Amino acid sequence: MLGRPNRAHPNALALRAGASRLRRLVLGLAGVAAFIALWKLAYIFNWAPRGTIPDPFTVPVALLNEYRGGRLLPAIASSLVHYVWGLGIGTLLGFVVGLLAASLRVFDEAHYMLARILRPIPPLAWVVFAIAWFQVSHAGAAFVISIGVFWVNYFATASGVRDVDPRYYELARAFGHGGFFKRITSITLPGAAPSILSGMRTGVGQAWMTLIAAELLGVPGMGQEMNSAAGVGAYDAVVVYMLAISLIYTLSDGLFALVENRALRWRP
Amino acid sequence: MSERRDALLTLDDVGYRYPGNERFVFEGLDFSIGAGEFVALVGGSGVGKSTVLRCVAGLIEPATGHIETPPRTGKGSRPSAVVFQDTRLLPWRRIRANVGYGLSGLGLSRGERDARIDEVLDLIGMADLGKRWPHEISGGQAQRVGLARALAVRPQILLMDEPFSAVDALTRTRLQDELLAIWQRLNMAVLFVTHDIAEAAYLAERVCVMRGTPARVVFDERVPSPYPRQRDDADLNAFAQRVADAL
Numbered sequence: 001m002l003g004r005p006n007r008a009h010p011n012a013l014a015l016r017a018g019a020s021r022l023r024r025l026v027l028g029l030a031g032v033a034a035f036i037a038l039w040k041l042a043y044i045f046n047w048a049p050r051g052t053i054p055d056p057f058t059v060p061v062a063l064l065n066e067y068r069g070g071r072l073l074p075a076i077a078s079s080l081v082h083y084v085w086g087l088g089i090g091t092l093l094g095f096v097v098g099l100l101a102a103s104l105r106v107f108d109e110a111h112y113m114l115a116r117i118l119r120p121i122p123p124l125a126w127v128v129f130a131i132a133w134f135q136v137s138h139a140g141a142a143f144v145i146s147i148g149v150f151w152v153n154y155f156a157t158a159s160g161v162r163d164v165d166p167r168y169y170e171l172a173r174a175f176g177h178g179g180f181f182k183r184i185t186s187i188t189l190p191g192a193a194p195s196i197l198s199g200m201r202t203g204v205g206q207a208w209m210t211l212i213a214a215e216l217l218g219v220p221g222m223g224q225e226m227n228s229a230a231g232v233g234a235y236d237a238v239v240v241y242m243l244a245i246s247l248i249y250t251l252s253d254g255l256f257a258l259v260e261n262r263a264l265r266w267r268p
Numbered sequence: 269m270s271e272r273r274d275a276l277l278t279l280d281d282v283g284y285r286y287p288g289n290e291r292f293v294f295e296g297l298d299f300s301i302g303a304g305e306f307v308a309l310v311g312g313s314g315v316g317k318s319t320v321l322r323c324v325a326g327l328i329e330p331a332t333g334h335i336e337t338p339p340r341t342g343k344g345s346r347p348s349a350v351v352f353q354d355t356r357l358l359p360w361r362r363i364r365a366n367v368g369y370g371l372s373g374l375g376l377s378r379g380e381r382d383a384r385i386d387e388v389l390d391l392i393g394m395a396d397l398g399k400r401w402p403h404e405i406s407g408g409q410a411q412r413v414g415l416a417r418a419l420a421v422r423p424q425i426l427l428m429d430e431p432f433s434a435v436d437a438l439t440r441t442r443l444q445d446e447l448l449a450i451w452q453r454l455n456m457a458v459l460f461v462t463h464d465i466a467e468a469a470y471l472a473e474r475v476c477v478m479r480g481t482p483a484r485v486v487f488d489e490r491v492p493s494p495y496p497r498q499r500d501d502a503d504l505n506a507f508a509q510r511v512a513d514a515l
Contacts, residue, residue, distance in 0.1 A: 167352075167354065167356055168356065168358065170327055171352070171356045171358070171369075173326075173327055174325055174327060174349070174350045174370075175346075175349070175369050175370035175417070175421070176346065176370055176372065176373045176374070177369070177372070182372075182373075186358075186369075187358075190358070190360040190361075191360070193360070265401075266359055266360045266361070266362075266401050266402075266403075267359070267403075268403040
């Protein structure tokens, strides 16, 4: 369509698009309201062991309490430290190893068996070693997070690089870009970028999943706060942290989507 | 056959077989192309005419024989440049950047590169489309950009691999006439691979036909009609018929 509006009824089309967006919004809000209603019912009628389902309507109060108590922001900040380091290191290493695996045959052959042995080990299984090597520390949490992120990026990069159309490499040779560096920068990386970036974006989510689990072991952060809140039966505070995680993930994913769209704006 | 011009490109007993394959695709190819000469190489599918072009371009090594390629001349040029059938524009580069793809490493300043890109975009009549992405232009325009990318490196020989076979008939005739006009303006040889006899006869000064297994050049003659040619010219059609017979 190349962004051209339908010349016949531009207003009618815009109106219909607006109506459809409104409908989506209303139905979406209705879905959330229905969920909260169900939750409230579960709370009233004790569908779970007494005291383990918080009153949804007290969650805003709990949020205020966590904030005033000086727990919410430090926990978020601490979690972000693990998150950024774990995500950064895992992404970088996954990208480099994936790139090497897909572009150097010797490396590929030397590492595939090792990769097959290590790959199925869940990141959280490494917690034991994280504690042994780094004690209960930021570094330990970042280590565990980076492992999950590493694999996601490793596979995305390796398969993206392998899938670059070989005809482009022929073009590169024909037009003086046959050398290793020129080939990588002019063909391999841009050609594999959609896969590499989608791997990075999956990693942004994957890091959150392991983050909380890594922190449940006692490293300061939202995971630890959830654990200690649950310990005293403050399940409404647990929900506060769950929502905080959801919000931060949505923000970081949205931010990354912007970067991704910008980098891949050449796509139809 | 008398050589009108000094040979620019010479194939000497050239043969090719795919790695690990005993059977030759073609062998004993002996022919040369003069400076500024327009030669069409015609043959059925699978006869290896695109492979000849790849050998000449230096993209693959012939199994036997020798290819004498043009020497590198002066700053900012390559001896040869390829125009692919599938255009092969890099989708992640804007049109300008695609056109300038072959210009790096030729010792040109940024200003010189920009000037070169403007010049060839102008030549193909796409001066105002340089900012577009490849997916935003038509098939015919993409083929023109592929041509411009090759022209930008000022090759002594332009190697064209069935460049117009994927566009519609109307666009094809227009692109053929544009190519002739550009060839007559620039002093460069053209090796034009095609399976379309009428196209070969209309465009080229000389037509070579490849046939057989392994394939050889079984026909190599000058086209009798002078430029500008008419597509319905009787001499041209008679010549085309002889090419068809050779096939």
